[in-house]
Every structure is written in structure tokens, then in C-alpha cells.
Amino acid sequence: MAKRGSTDRGFTARLDLRNGAVEMGHGAGGRAMAQLIDELFQRHLDNPLLRQHNDQALFTPPPGRLVISTDGHVITPLFFPGGDIGSLAVHGTINDVAMAGARPLYLAAGFVLEEGFPLADLDRLVASMAAASRSAGVPIVTGDTKVVERGKGDGCFITTTGLGVVPDGVAISGDQARPGDAVLVSGSLGDHGVAILSQREGLGFATEIRSDSAALHDLVAAMVAAVPGIHCLRDPTRGGLATTLNELARQSGVGMRLREAAIPIQPAVAAACELLGLDPLYVANEGKLVAICAADDADILLAAMRAHPLGAQAARIGEVVADPHRFVQMETRFGGQRIVDWLAGEPLPRIC
């Protein structure tokens, strides 16, 4: 009798990408995993570094400082208006790298798949990753696949790690905001979170709200070219603009003062937030950034942002102030003041 772990040497049929499902063997390191890699991952993601077929990718980096960033993606549903977990996992990590002012070079991707996950869905989302990666010019050069039993995961989780190179002279960091600086955003807020929540709760709004999921590195390159001395960049994902500004205020030891009327929010998103009882300032974005720069640079930076398709709706929304309490405050549309505090609780689970 064959021992467990011994072999069958018979002919292996091709993966059934139409009706097949992920099996425990696809994560076992053996023949089934090699087949999944060859016929699905490698087929979509093919590039010279991935083709090295080793457990690591070898490359010679350009000269300069590098950044590394990692981000797990556990969004539900896996497919949504404007994207899916595959494109999101590419965009999200490219953006984390780009927020250092860096040019993204390479991505690595680790998958945790649930037994029974349809291979058709996996094929679709890996194709989407490949398209996002090609479109951004940032190849996925190494990866890993694990499988967990049915009921121990949720279809597909993807952790992507990105590497980028920082141009000389750029020193963007969350601790660089100074009183007097201008606070800019690249476009309308809340689109991603509202798109996910609408889909999840089966709400059919008259206007379909789409995720803003996008790779921002090209916008960042244009911004850095215009104003190499940008102080801070960050993408307001989980927790939204409010949380990101509080993070930056904490890191830099400053306060901020926003003008609500200047913050771009699509009318459909504002209406959906009203209906859902959400504050759009706390809702996640996946294709927007916050920039903080010296007041004297603000007009140049804003013009550079608006000249780029992903920054067409960019706006100057406030300023950095001296404040030992590090409060983010906002002048409301009605002329009042309110504190825009950290997100507390979890209004939107599994949003990215």
C-alpha cells in the first residue's frame, strides 16, 4: 500500500479553470501546486524575474535609497464596481511605496486560499492583478500560495509587498508637516468605501458608485517633479481622510485646520453616506492621496496634480497649525468648528 505522501506518476490533466476548485493539495508544495503555478499564476503574471523559478527573485536595484512596504488584502466582496481584490492588492501596495515619493520597482504576492474557492474566480482575479501590474509597469516577481481548509479562510486573501526607489533629494515622511503648510487632496473622498458597502448591502443607487482603486505612482512622480520638497504624502485608506490627517498630526506634532466646503465629495457619495449613516471623512479611499507642502509651493503642487488624470479634482482643503494637542479641526459649512478625531470602532469591516 502506498504510504501517505508517496506518489502517483500518472498523467495529470490540465487544471479545470471553468469548474474546478482550490484543493488542499494546491498548497502542498507538490505536483498540484506546481501545476497551479504553471497554468494559472505564471501564465498571467509571466515576466523574466518570475521566470527564474526560484523561491526568490534576483535583481540589481537602481542606485539610491529604497523603500519596502507590505499590505494584506482581505476585502469582501472579492469583486466590486471599479475593481477586485487582485487589482486592489496591486494598487494598494504600489501606493504605499509611492507615498515615500518612490518609483515602485517590484511586487511580491502571497496568497492564502480557502479550500473550495472556485478556480474560475482565482483565474479572474489573478488576470486582474496581471493587468493592473502591467498597466502600472510594476511586475510581480515572486509569490507564494497557501491553502487552508474550508471554513478557515474566506476565499482569497492576498498580501502584497512592494519595493521602490526614492529619487535623490526627496525626503517625504509623516513627521515633516510644519505649521503654515498647506493640506491638499488629490480628488473626491469616500468613493471606495461607499462602493464596497453599497455592493455588500445590496443597495442599488441610481448612480453606480465605483471604487476609485488606482495606482498613484505616476501622479506622485509628476508631483515630485514639480515640488521635490513635498513634506508628507499618504493615501487615506482605512479610516479615511480623518484618520490619515490625525496620524500625520500625531507624527509631526502639529494640528490641522480644514475647511469642510473645500473637501471634494461626489454628490452621489455624500447622499449614500447620509443614507448609510456614514461620515465620508472616515470612509476608505484607494486611489487618492493627501499631500502636505510649504504654503509657497501649494499652487505649483496643486497645478501639477490637476494636470494629471488622477488628480483632476485635486483641492487645497486646509492648513497645518501649531497645536500641542495635535487636533484636526474643521470649519463646517455653517461656519462652526468641530474636531475631526481618530476613527473609533469599525464602521466598515473588510474594506481593503
Add this chain to the structure above:
Amino acid sequence: MAKRGSTDRGFTARLDLRNGAVEMGHGAGGRAMAQLIDELFQRHLDNPLLRQHNDQALFTPPPGRLVISTDGHVITPLFFPGGDIGSLAVHGTINDVAMAGARPLYLAAGFVLEEGFPLADLDRLVASMAAASRSAGVPIVTGDTKVVERGKGDGCFITTTGLGVVPDGVAISGDQARPGDAVLVSGSLGDHGVAILSQREGLGFATEIRSDSAALHDLVAAMVAAVPGIHCLRDPTRGGLATTLNELARQSGVGMRLREAAIPIQPAVAAACELLGLDPLYVANEGKLVAICAADDADILLAAMRAHPLGAQAARIGEVVADPHRFVQMETRFGGQRIVDWLAGEPLPRIC
């Protein structure tokens, strides 16, 4: 009425690391997540790069070629004789980097936590990661935490990504095995998989079998110093020695011939495998490597391995042969021949 996503500004008590549990809010990007990062992750893993507090870590790499590798860890149980998922996630990725002959520089870690996971367990395994990282001299410089609902994960998954620098003149790759080359292993096989399976199935063997989980980069550095021209290195994890040798045979377009009597296996592991119906050649290792080098270099390399604590039981177990079928064959203890094929199926799920 406060909108969902708005805030409470009250005093936040410290994390309850004794009785607390992971909540959805710990992955939401807001105050609870900041607290988890400060009081748990940052406290254990503290280092200057992590202390940059940005969404990415900035560093200047040493000159030379770099490698990047990523590996998801979904092992169950999370704690086992000889390690836990924290130390394993550090060792596993250090080893994947080291198998290019590289010196590991930095790690990134992405966590997917299940709602309800005890903070005491998280604290214990992050402390273990920190200890493994410090002991290896490879800091964890950036990270990410996501939380999924109860029943949508399994306690804790960790995806680690590693970066390393390859010494000049080293060109180790799975496609470099040549007929006539020697095949070496660094020590006894099957310890990790048997340790996990014994624990999982509640088997109390007279001799406790411990995982061999260990960081191999220091052993690799000694090997590369002795024989810079090593052809292949790979750690035989999932699928064990058999699968790793088949991968290398496929990549290099060669066959291999092993001598069963030369393959080191601890008697307790051999006995446990017999009892469990496992073939130790297919059982995962987490602190062992396979090396392939020119026959003329084999004695020098073997001596260098044996001079290192993690290679004390190193052995020359066979040779590379010309074979268009790329078969791995083995001369058994009884003088017969058998094919050692790829792993088929999944005898040991969730092993790493």
C-alpha cells in the same frame, strides 16, 4: 446621534494583553489599530526603521544584487515543540532569501488576524518573532494588520517578505545542477512535519520530536565562503526532500540518484513516520537545506557544513545524473531502485 465612523474622544485604557481578544476595530485603521501597533507590535519589534512610523520603511541597501522572497504562514497549531508561527515566519523567509546565497537584510510582516484571537497569544507569538528576528540579526522593518470576522480566518496567518544582498560572484539557482554534481543535505529530514503532526494528532511519543525550525543564513554564509561556486541551494519545506529534488531536477533538466542509506533521519522520526504511514522524504523541514555543487567541491562544502552547528549532521546523499526524463531515483537500503517522484496529494496540510 453620532454617525457610524465618528468618534469617541474618551480615555483609552491600555490593551488587555491577559484577557483581551482581537476585535474588528483592531484592523480598521483607527485608534484601536494604532494602539495595537504601539502597545504590542512596536513594543516587541522596535528598531529604527520601524520607528519611522510611515507606511513604508526607507533604507539604503548595500551595493550589489538583491533578492526578494515572500512566504505565507498558515501553520496549525500555532505553537508547537521547537517553535511557533512567529519564529517560523521569520525563519522561513530568512531561509528563502538565504537560498540565493544572500545575506538577509530586512523583513516585512503582514498579519491576518481572526476576530476573537486572544491578545495573549498574539503577544506571545510577536515576542517570538522579535526574538527570532533579533537572534538572526534581521529586523522586521514594516508591517500590516488586517482583521477578519470570526470563522473567516484561523487565529493568525503571517506573510513575511524578505530582502537580501547577494555577494559578488555567487550565482546560485535551481537551474545550475549539472550531471556529476554532488547532492548534500545539511542534516536529518522530516523533523518539522513529524513534530507538527504528532502535536496535532495528540500523539505522545516517548521521545519528544521537535521542529528543526531555524534560520540558515549563517550556515549559508559559511558555505558560500568555503565554496563560492555552489550550484543550487534550496530548503526542503512543503513536500520535503523528494519534492525539492524533483523541482531542481526539472529546473536544471537533469536526473538525480540518491542512496537511501546515506540520508540522515532521526530514529524517532523514522519510527513516527512508520506509525503514521508517512514517507519521511516527503515530510517538511524548516531548518534544513539541500546543496548541489561540483563533485570536486563536495568534500570542502561538506566540511564547512559540518563545522557549523546547524550542519553538524550534513551528509552527501547522492549525485546529479544526465536523464532526459528528469527522474529522481534512489538506491534503497536493500540494493533495489525506486523512483522518488513529486509529492501528489496532501498528506500534511497547514504544515508551514
